[in-house]
Amino acid sequence: MTCTEPAYAKLNLTLDILGKRPDGYHDMRMVMQSVTLADEVSVELLPEPGLDITADLPFLPRGEGNIAGKAAAAFFRETGLPQRGLSVHIRKHIPVCAGMAGGSSDGAAVLRVLRRALAPEMSREDLEKIGGQVGSDVPYCIRGGTVLAEGRGEVLTDLPPLPPCHIVVCKPQFSVSTPELFAQVRVQRLRFHPRTEELRAALEQGDLEAAALRLYNVFEEVLPRRCAPVFEIKSRLLDLGAMAASMTGSGPSVFGIFRDEEPARAAAEVLGEQFPQTFFCRPAEKNV
Numbered sequence: 001m002t003c004t005e006p007a008y009a010k011l012n013l014t015l016d017i018l019g020k021r022p023d024g025y026h027d028m029r030m031v032m033q034s035v036t037l038a039d040e041v042s043v044e045l046l047p048e049p050g051l052d053i054t055a056d057l058p059f060l061p062r063g064e065g066n067i068a069g070k071a072a073a074a075f076f077r078e079t080g081l082p083q084r085g086l087s088v089h090i091r092k093h094i095p096v097c098a099g100m101a102g103g104s105s106d107g108a109a110v111l112r113v114l115r116r117a118l119a120p121e122m123s124r125e126d127l128e129k130i131g132g133q134v135g136s137d138v139p140y141c142i143r144g145g146t147v148l149a150e151g152r153g154e155v156l157t158d159l160p161p162l163p164p165c166h167i168v169v170c171k172p173q174f175s176v177s178t179p180e181l182f183a184q185v186r187v188q189r190l191r192f193h194p195r196t197e198e199l200r201a202a203l204e205q206g207d208l209e210a211a212a213l214r215l216y217n218v219f220e221e222v223l224p225r226r227c228a229p230v231f232e233i234k235s236r237l238l239d240l241g242a243m244a245a246s247m248t249g250s251g252p253s254v255f256g257i258f259r260d261e262e263p264a265r266a267a268a269e270v271l272g273e274q275f276p277q278t279f280f281c282r283p284a285e286k287n288v
C-alpha cells in the first residue's frame with residue numbers, strides 16, 4: 001500500500017545566531033513556521049529489503065544520497081527493526097536550496113510514515129531524536145507548526161500558532177551557500193538580533209500585526225552584494241501590501257505576511273512575472 005504524506009516547507013519568522021560551539025556548530029534561536037507549500041512524499045513498504053528513492057527533479061540525489069533515504073536508513077538503524085524494502089517517490093514543489101528545508105521536510109515525512117506503519121508506540125520525541133541524526137532541521141520538520149528551535153535547531157518548544165494570514169514566498173534564481181554565510185557572521189559584530197521574546201508574546205496574544213513586526217533574520221546583515229535581489233523583493237512585497245517581509249533560513253527566499261488574501265494573491269501574481277518561483281500559501285498546522 002502506498003501512503004502519500006505532505007512535507008511542508010518551513011519559514012523562519014526569526015533567525016538568530018547566539019555563538020559558535022566547541023563542536024563547530026552554531027547555537028541558534030529561531031522561530032519556525034510551516035506553510036502549506038509542500039512536497040508530496042509517497043512511501044511504499046515492500047517485503048524485500050532495498051531502498052528505491054526517486055524524485056520528479058532528476059538532479060536530486062537518489063537512494064541514501066537523498067535526505068529521504070538517509071532518514072529511512074536512520075529509522076531502521078536506530079529502532080533496530082528488521083530492514084524492510086522501501087520505495088519512495090517525491091514530487092517536489094518546495095524550491096531546492098531555498099532556505100525552506102525542503103529536503104529535511106521530505107526526510108521528516110518518511111520518518112512520520114515509518115513510525116505510523118511500523119512503530120506506532122514510539123513517542124514524537126523519540127522520532128525527533130532519530131531525525132536529529134539526519135539533519136539539524138529534521139526534528140522541527142517532523143513536528144511542524146509554530147515552534148521555537150534552539151541549540152543546533154533540535155531543541156524544540158511549541159509556541160502558539162501564527163494567527164491566520166496569507167503568505168507570499170519568492171525565491172530569486174540564485175543560491176546562497178549556507179557555510180559561506182555562517183563564515184561571514186561575527187556574532188559580536190551583529191548590529192541587531194530578533195526580539196524573540198516579543199514575538200513569543202505577540203503569538204501568545206494572537207496579535208498578527210505585532211508578530212509580523214518582529215520578523216528578523218541576522219543572515220540578512222552578512223549577505224554578499226550579489227544577493228541584492230533579496231532586498232529588492234522585500235521592498236516589493238511591502239509596496240504590494242505585506243505587513244512585513246523577511247528572508248528565510250540562509251536564503252535566498254523571501255516571504256511577506258499579508259492580513260488579507262486578495263492583495264497576497266495579487267502580489268504573488270506580480271512577483272511571479274519576474275520570479276517564476278513565487279508561491280501563495282498559508283501557515284500550516286502541526287503534523288504530529
Ligand code: ATP
Binds near residue numbers: 061103137
Ligand atoms: P535548509 O533550509 O535546511 O538549509 P535548503 O532549503 O536550503 O535547506 P534543500 O532544498 O533542503 O535546501 O536541500 C538542498 C540540498 O540537499 C541539495 O544539495 C540537494 O541536492 C540535497 N537533497 C537531498 N535530498 C533532497 C530532497 N529530498 N529535496 C531537496 N534537496 C535534497
